[in-house]
Amino acid sequence: MTISPAILILPFLLQAGAISVDEFYFHRRRGLGLWELISHPVDTLCLLACLAFALTQTYNATNLKVYIALCLLSCLLITKDEAVHRQECTAAECWLHSVLFIVHPVVLITIALIWKEPVTAEKFGMLWFFAAPALLFLIYQIVYALIKTQRIPRESTASESSAQ
Numbered sequence: 001m002t003i004s005p006a007i008l009i010l011p012f013l014l015q016a017g018a019i020s021v022d023e024f025y026f027h028r029r030r031g032l033g034l035w036e037l038i039s040h041p042v043d044t045l046c047l048l049a050c051l052a053f054a055l056t057q058t059y060n061a062t063n064l065k066v067y068i069a070l071c072l073l074s075c076l077l078i079t080k081d082e083a084v085h086r087q088e089c090t091a092a093e094c095w096l097h098s099v100l101f102i103v104h105p106v107v108l109i110t111i112a113l114i115w116k117e118p119v120t121a122e123k124f125g126m127l128w129f130f131a132a133p134a135l136l137f138l139i140y141q142i143v144y145a146l147i148k149t150q151r152i153p154r155e156s157t158a159s160e161s162s163a164q
Contacts, residue, residue: 003113005122005126008110008113008114008126009126009129011103011106011107011110012107012110012129012130014099014103015100015103015104015107016133018096018099018100018103019100019137021096022093022096022097022100026089026090026092026093026096030088030089030090030093032148033084033088034149035081035084036081036084036088037144037145037148037149038145039080039081040081040141040145041138041141041142041145042077043074043077043078044134044137044138044141045138046070046073046074046077046078047074047104047107047108047134048131048134048135048138049070049074050067050070050071050074050108050111051111051127051130051131051134052131053066053067053070054067054111054112054114054115054127055124055127055128055131059115059116064112064116067112067115071105071108071112074104074108075104075105075108078100078101078104079101082097085097107130111127111130114126114127115127
């Protein structure tokens with residue numbers, strides 16, 4: 001690779017560290033509403049779609065355009081929760097989200113830089129080094145959401161109210 005693998009790993013480590021603080025400190029402290037429980041795994045899934053594309057498709061001009069479209073979608077999608085965050089989050093958590101918004105496109109550009117290199121075991125290994133933890137995080141988010149949604153009280157319907 002023309003760029004040192006150690007440098008290429010930095011954006012992923014920064015993103016993983018920041019998202020871990022967000023998830024395991026801020027989210028656990030304040031709790032997540034139903035919207036965030038559903039929407040956060042969608043963000044991770046979109047990032048994984050970009051990674052999966054880079055892992056499964058040959059780098060060429062056409063595929064690069066598709067990848068860029070996936071990246072733009074991912075970058076826009078991660079901002080969808082900000083109206084909720086503005087009401088629910090502390091200033092520190094909002095600041096951390098802004099860091100994540102900056103790092104996210106850097107991670108996607110880094111994936112593209114790795115993807116464009118000739119096919120080697122090192123390149124494949126690096127992309128999987130990033131994809132595997134993201135996939136595990138997605139599984140965690142889905143399981144966590146399923147557990148939490150079982151605890152969210154449902155509003156009673158009119159028929160339930162009249163039966164009481």
